[in-house]
Amino acid sequence: MKNFKLPDLGEGLPEAEIVEWHVKVGDRVELDQALVSVETAKAIVEVPSPDAGIVAKLYGGPGDIIHTGEPLLAFEGTGDDSGTVVGELKTSSTDKGDEAGQDHFVIGAPASSKRARANRATPGVRALSERLGVSLERIKGSGPGGLITSDDVHRQASHQKQLGEAEALRGPRRTMAKNMSLFHAQVVPVSIFEDADIGDWKKGTDITMRLVQAIASACEAAPDLNCWFDGDNLSRRLLEEVHVGIAVDTPEGLFVPVLRDVNNRSQKDLRQGLENLREAVATRKIPPAEMQGATVTLSNFGTMTGQYANPVVTPPQVAIVGAGRIREKVVSIDGKPAVRRILPLSLTFDHRAATGGEASRFLSVLLEELARK
Numbered sequence: 001m002k003n004f005k006l007p008d009l010g011e012g013l014p015e016a017e018i019v020e021w022h023v024k025v026g027d028r029v030e031l032d033q034a035l036v037s038v039e040t041a042k043a044i045v046e047v048p049s050p051d052a053g054i055v056a057k058l059y060g061g062p063g064d065i066i067h068t069g070e071p072l073l074a075f076e077g078t079g080d081d082s083g084t085v086v087g088e089l090k091t092s093s094t095d096k097g098d099e100a101g102q103d104h105f106v107i108g109a110p111a112s113s114k115r116a117r118a119n120r121a122t123p124g125v126r127a128l129s130e131r132l133g134v135s136l137e138r139i140k141g142s143g144p145g146g147l148i149t150s151d152d153v154h155r156q157a158s159h160q161k162q163l164g165e166a167e168a169l170r171g172p173r174r175t176m177a178k179n180m181s182l183f184h185a186q187v188v189p190v191s192i193f194e195d196a197d198i199g200d201w202k203k204g205t206d207i208t209m210r211l212v213q214a215i216a217s218a219c220e221a222a223p224d225l226n227c228w229f230d231g232d233n234l235s236r237r238l239l240e241e242v243h244v245g246i247a248v249d250t251p252e253g254l255f256v257p258v259l260r261d262v263n264n265r266s267q268k269d270l271r272q273g274l275e276n277l278r279e280a281v282a283t284r285k286i287p288p289a290e291m292q293g294a295t296v297t298l299s300n301f302g303t304m305t306g307q308y309a310n311p312v313v314t315p316p317q318v319a320i321v322g323a324g325r326i327r328e329k330v331v332s333i334d335g336k337p338a339v340r341r342i343l344p345l346s347l348t349f350d351h352r353a354a355t356g357g358e359a360s361r362f363l364s365v366l367l368e369e370l371a372r373k
Helices: 111-119 123-132 150-163 171-186 207-221 267-282 356-371
Strands: 002-005 015-021 034-039 044-048 053-058 065-067 071-075 189-197 227-230 235-238 244-246 248-250 253-255 296-299 319-323 327-333 336-350
Touching: 034 071, 123 150, 171 253, 189 356, 207 244, 207 267, 207 296, 207 319, 207 356, 248 267, 319 356, 336 356
Parallel strands: 244 296, 296 319
Antiparallel strands: 002 071, 015 034, 015 065, 034 044, 053 071, 189 336, 227 235, 248 253, 319 336, 327 336
């Protein structure tokens, strides 16, 4: 047999989840015919055949994780294994605030120790654990020297039955969990908070677009936060264009499409661009390229609840702005109390790449822009 290995799907991701096979064993396929739909970090991609031939074996079923370079499918005959795709990777179409104008946007033990724990059980106990669907890695043995006994396995099985089976994370939610752990380990985050007085805004103001445009102005005035930072080589690249990642919360997980070149576009054009991105996210038709290249991110969690937050910075970006729930607050105006509409802001930045003074200047400009009528 000639194996066709899962290729690099163009995102630099190490794995993909099988969604649906379009062929079965014994089928004759043609060059570029869709073989399987797989889900990467944020998109569902159809993998085309690198050659014509007869399918001899499928490696894995729906829900299985295949790593890049591992066999995906085998053809009848002999020859060198294939690890490249001939043809075009296509994204498949799958069905898979309270304030006007504010959009809904919103982040174990080492393997060696696990193996050691699993080995602290007799073959009979291991067989029992497999039959009952119990993971020995979760059990602390009560026998001599930490040996796992059959009673330990039965207790764990009873506990699992009471709690219900754990649901394995799949697709975007699985990728989100892995990425958040990675980003949290890489970044040295510091957050500062302030309130923007938006009491002079006209009724019907597009809140999200005002935030996006204010971020663009802050990036131009304080470019130290509109940059990409390389933590491995301790270097940074200040960027002139401003591309804002918009954190979008969905039932499947967190998506962050990128609204590009915001410092050179009208508010109307930006709004239409955002609507297009949101539609692409909702229908799962958004290309991976549309979620890459952000220079700063906006998390508009205030459409639901919460005032301030410590959102996670996504490397190589340096900063993320959080917008909280708008509320009325009594403030001092010319020495007299007044009720004003207040927008809470959070700015989290990577302190390896930017100083507190640079972050403060960025936030100061952001506040000034939002205070305009």
